[in-house]
Amino acid sequence: MEIITKRFILRDFVQEDEPAFLAYHAEPRYAEFCSAEESTPEFIQELFQRFRQWATEVPRRNYQLAIVDHRTLELVGCGGLRQNGYGSEQAELGIELAPQFWGRYAYAIEIGKALIDFGFRDLGLKEIIGISVSANLRVSRLAKRYGFVEIGIQPSPDWMNVRGWNQIEWQLTRESWEHLFPSPRLC
Numbered sequence: 001m002e003i004i005t006k007r008f009i010l011r012d013f014v015q016e017d018e019p020a021f022l023a024y025h026a027e028p029r030y031a032e033f034c035s036a037e038e039s040t041p042e043f044i045q046e047l048f049q050r051f052r053q054w055a056t057e058v059p060r061r062n063y064q065l066a067i068v069d070h071r072t073l074e075l076v077g078c079g080g081l082r083q084n085g086y087g088s089e090q091a092e093l094g095i096e097l098a099p100q101f102w103g104r105y106a107y108a109i110e111i112g113k114a115l116i117d118f119g120f121r122d123l124g125l126k127e128i129i130g131i132s133v134s135a136n137l138r139v140s141r142l143a144k145r146y147g148f149v150e151i152g153i154q155p156s157p158d159w160m161n162v163r164g165w166n167q168i169e170w171q172l173t174r175e176s177w178e179h180l181f182p183s184p185r186l187c
Helices: 015-026 041-054 107-122 137-145 158-163 174-180
Strands: 002-004 008-011 062-069 075-082 090-097 127-133 149-154 167-173
Touching (some): 002 107, 015 075, 041 062, 075 107, 107 127, 137 167, 167 174
Antiparallel strands (some): 002 008, 008 062, 062 075, 149 167
């Protein structure tokens, strides 16, 4: 599985990605919007193995892909579309970048567009959902840029409630995406 963009290769994880994946998850800046449990080395290793296992499932319902820089082959994060728990024409979008790549040269914008295009074009999705932490304003700006609309607040775990945060649910339909980003027409 591979999606190529101007600067990145989005591909299934390989075992060699594990050290870089563990390293960026261990950074304190990364853990800001995570629970204490989600920041443990054991949880992160299990997550990495889960992403690798998803690539072997048939039929495949979850695509969580390594994001690798074309030039350096460095792992810059991961992103994907996950259909478990959703209808056949729905998926949840998730993108995470290693902290050193936050706010750099529209990385998340390029990656998000590639994943959304993949979902609507190749997976035949009609709706993509996003879940974000209310305090993560970068994600809110990115969601709005792509035409996601806020559809509600989900019940939040205790660790978020203590901080006064909520989980925001976002929705993007294929129709609104095609209206904002029409495909080029061939003559």
